[in-house]
Amino acid sequence: MASAHHHILGHELGSPIVSAGTVEHLDAIMGIEESSFSAPWTRRMFEVELTDNPFARFLTAHIENADQGPKGPLDLVGYVCFWVVFEELRMMNLAVATHVRRRGIGRWLLQQALTMGREEGARRALLEVRASNHPAVALYECAGFSRSGVRTKYYTKPVEDAVLMELEL
Numbered sequence: 632m633a634s635a636h637h638h639i640l641g642h643e644l645g646s647p648i649v650s651a652g653t654v655e656h657l658d659a660i661m662g663i664e665e666s667s668f669s670a671p672w673t674r675r676m677f678e679v680e681l682t683d684n685p686f687a688r689f690l691t692a693h694i695e696n697a698d699q700g701p702k703g704p705l706d707l708v709g710y711v712c713f714w715v716v717f718e719e720l721r722m723m724n725l726a727v728a729t730h731v732r733r734r735g736i737g738r739w740l741l742q743q744a745l746t747m748g749r750e751e752g753a754r755r756a757l758l759e760v761r762a763s764n765h766p767a768v769a770l771y772e773c774a775g776f777s778r779s780g781v782r783t784k785y786y787t788k789p790v791e792d793a794v795l796m797e798l799e800l
């Protein structure tokens with residue numbers, strides 16, 4: 632009871648609530664995924680990460696629904712999927728719903744992931760990002776990541792280079 636109350640207080644102050652992703656979140660996740668990427672992950676890909684991959688970690692961000700207020704159910708507005716493979720944290724997916732972008736939710740999810748990875752023993756974080764994805768590159772640079780290389784024509788739909796980034800944890 633006390634901790635639930637604490638969460639609600641934190642929520643009223645504007646910070647999202649974090650939860651471990653489950654298959655029950657798949658509908659909401661797919662809605663965000665399909666409006667965020669030109670080559671979105673499929674539902675099956677998320678299912679594998681949520682249920683079958685022992686290296687995968689999945690966090691979801693939830694905030695108050697603008698119409699229903701503090702007593703209504705919370706909306707899932709973002710998620711992060713990452714792998715912790717021994718000393719390495721590999722960012723696999725991160726997205727925030729379009730209507731709540733630029734409010735710190737992406738930064739907050741990324742920090743939650745980095746903290747969790749560090750606690751599990753990861754010593755460096757790695758990721759790839761489309762070269763044209765300026766919002767994401769800016770977010771990762773803000774979090775301390777630096778560019779470590781380029782993979783030419785790594786992506787399809789459209790074909791594009793990947794920028795490799797890494798961070799010592």
Ligand SMILES: CC(C)(COP(=O)(O)OP(=O)(O)OC[C@H]1O[C@@H](n2cnc3c(N)ncnc32)[C@H](O)[C@@H]1OP(=O)(O)O)[C@@H](O)C(=O)NCCC(=O)NCCS
Nearest residue numbers: 667725726727732733734735736737738760766767769770
């Ligand atoms: C990238 C993404 C997750 C950022 O989420 P967000 O909640 O909007 O980001 P935040 O509000 O936490 O932004 C944190 C910082 O990142 C940078 N940033 C985020 N969006 C930006 C934008 N559109 N333009 C420039 N910088 C941006 C800023 O430095 C920002 O700090 P500031 O708002 O104090 O200036 C979101 O834009 C998204 O879901 N994009 C589509 C999916 C995607 O590209 N995912 C990453 C794949 S590698």
